[in-house]
Amino acid sequence: MHNLTIAELIKGLQSKEFTSVELTQHFLARIAALNSGYNAVITITADQALKAAAAADQRLAAGNAPALCGVPMLHKDIFCTNGVRTSCGSKMLDNFIPPYNATVVDNFEQAGAVVLGKTNMDEFAMGSSNETSFYGPVKNPWATDCVPGGSSGGSAAAVAARLAPGATATDTGGSIRQPAALCGITGLKPTYGRVSRWGMIAFASSLDQGGPMARTAEDCAIMLSCMASYDDKDSTCVDREVPDYSATLGKPIKGLRIGVPTEYFSEGLNPGTEQAVRAALAEFEAQGAELVEISLPNTGLSVPAYYVIAPAEASANLSRFDGVRYGYRCEDPKDLTDLYSRTRAEGFGEEVQRRILIGTYCLSAGYYDAYYGKAQQVRELIKQDFVTAFEKVDVIMGPTCPSPAFKFGSKGDDPVAMYLEDIYTIATNLAGLPGMSVPCGMVDDKPVGLQIIGNYFDEARMLNVAHQYQQATEWHSLAPEGITAPDGITATERAS
Ligand code: GLN
Numbered sequence: 001m002h003n004l005t006i007a008e009l010i011k012g013l014q015s016k017e018f019t020s021v022e023l024t025q026h027f028l029a030r031i032a033a034l035n036s037g038y039n040a041v042i043t044i045t046a047d048q049a050l051k052a053a054a055a056a057d058q059r060l061a062a063g064n065a066p067a068l069c070g071v072p073m074l075h076k077d078i079f080c081t082n083g084v085r086t087s088c089g090s091k092m093l094d095n096f097i098p099p100y101n102a103t104v105v106d107n108f109e110q111a112g113a114v115v116l117g118k119t120n121m122d123e124f125a126m127g128s129s130n131e132t133s134f135y136g137p138v139k140n141p142w143a144t145d146c147v148p149g150g151s152s153g154g155s156a157a158a159v160a161a162r163l164a165p166g167a168t169a170t171d172t173g174g175s176i177r178q179p180a181a182l183c184g185i186t187g188l189k190p191t192y193g194r195v196s197r198w199g200m201i202a203f204a205s206s207l208d209q210g211g212p213m214a215r216t217a218e219d220c221a222i223m224l225s226c227m228a229s230y231d232d233k234d235s236t237c238v239d240r241e242v243p244d245y246s247a248t249l250g251k252p253i254k255g256l257r258i259g260v261p262t263e264y265f266s267e268g269l270n271p272g273t274e275q276a277v278r279a280a281l282a283e284f285e286a287q288g289a290e291l292v293e294i295s296l297p298n299t300g301l302s303v304p305a306y307y308v309i310a311p312a313e314a315s316a317n318l319s320r321f322d323g324v325r326y327g328y329r330c331e332d333p334k335d336l337t338d339l340y341s342r343t344r345a346e347g348f349g350e351e352v353q354r355r356i357l358i359g360t361y362c363l364s365a366g367y368y369d370a371y372y373g374k375a376q377q378v379r380e381l382i383k384q385d386f387v388t389a390f391e392k393v394d395v396i397m398g399p400t401c402p403s404p405a406f407k408f409g410s411k412g413d414d415p416v417a418m419y420l421e422d423i424y425t426i427a428t429n430l431a432g433l434p435g436m437s438v439p440c441g442m443v444d445d446k447p448v449g450l451q452i453i454g455n456y457f458d459e460a461r462m463l464n465v466a467h468q469y470q471q472a473t474e475w476h477s478l479a480p481e482g483i484t485a486p487d488g489i490t491a492t493e494r495a496s
Pocket of ligand 1: 150151172330
């Protein structure tokens with residue numbers, strides 16, 4: 001059952017081939033047997049899942065159940081879940097049990113989806129390798145000595161290892177698309193404002209956006225139709241009808257104008273990755289699309305601008321973790337200053353502290369204009385690059401990241417090398433545009449991703465374009481070795 005897509009699971013549930021309780025038991029058993037090899041899931045909510053599954057089976061029996069009714073899912077541990085620990089990958093929130101659900105979590109609950117648990121992530125979503133989690137690194141199911149990408153590495157690894165058919169994730173600078181690429185799955189970061197951020201722990205509020213991760217574009221369409229909603233509790237959420245993203249899949253793409261940015265094929269791009277992406281572009285041409293060379297001249301400024309804006313917003317957002325209201329508190333504080341400083345020094349990891357320091361510096365009175373003000377101006381230039389490009393093209397395509405999954409520790413000493421992982425993804429967040437990653441090849445036995453960037457609120461077109469590609473190619477259906485075994489036992493486990 002774990003090899004079925006969400007679309008296939010929905011059919012199976014509705015035609016009573018299997019029940020939601022059976023399905024849920026199957027995935028819970030897989031998590032119990034396999035998760036220790038990946039560390040992708042950090043909280044398992046088995047009892048709640050089985051109760052929800054039984055309720056879903058009743059709704060299914062009664063007829064008229066919503067599409068996702070009875071389908072098991074995982075949530076990234078950045079989404080608040082009522083009564084279930086929400087840690088954001090940090091010691092700071094290791095003891096935090098929210099008294100409410102994020103809107104995204106509510107949306108899935110109302111649709112009858114079954115939550116199996118919460119996935120591991122980089123601490124406060126800061127990272128590209130999942131090495132900064134308080135709960136330890138996540139391993140890439142394709143090569144367990146390599147990172148799964150980050151910050152949504154737990155969600156990506158869980159979907160790749162078939163521990164769940166889909167998972168929620170968030171993307172501030174690439175955290176859905178980069179781990180999707182490195183784990184060989186499909187992920188979509190919607191337009192800023194499409195999905196409610198209420199109850200999603202804030203990293204950089206003007207960039208954060210939740211989105212789906214699954215194996216296919218069709219499954220991402222089903223998930224996004226449920227995830228996206230107008231929410232008056234999030235003032236940046238846009239009041240705009242949510243299309244049925246599944247309904248528009250299957251349109252021929254003849255005549256589609258695909259912008260190919262010169263800057264995305266420059267120095268630093270792994271030759272194998274480039275070859276895979278070029279082959280994908282050729283497939284679109286074969287289907288009747290037209291490739292148009294474009295320029296996004298300010299691409300090189302996106303990483304520096306992001307690493308001023310994101311830390312600045314993070315330093316403000318994370319000031320609430322002070323040991324007073326909730327979360328971690330240091331032992332025996334001497335006075336208030338000691339309480340603040342030791343709580344934060346002990347509760348936050350190194351990368352989070354680095355970002356808070358950079359952000360506080362950039363926002364300080366003497367440097368605000370020189371750094372933060374300047375970065376906001378650069379952000380506008382980056383956005384204008386895209387606005388100009390979309391006058392000529394319907395979508396933009398290129399690599400999701402420069403190379404396939406790298407080894408643990410290989411970028412640990414050099415934050416800038418790590419930051420460059422997101423060189424192709426960050427600009428879309430700065431512009432607020434939607435982007436997705438689709439598996440498009442294998443390099444050194446590891447998956448690589450094609451990035452598809454769309455115009456504002458053009459998710460339906462992007463999903464259709466990705467779906468057409470997946471109808472003609474097999475990359476999305478490849479599985480890491482041993483993963484597809486019917487008993488859910490990997491080759492390595494069987495040998496031991
Ligand atoms: N890797 C980027 C960072 O560390 C992006 C993370 C994200 O998208 N949450 O900030």
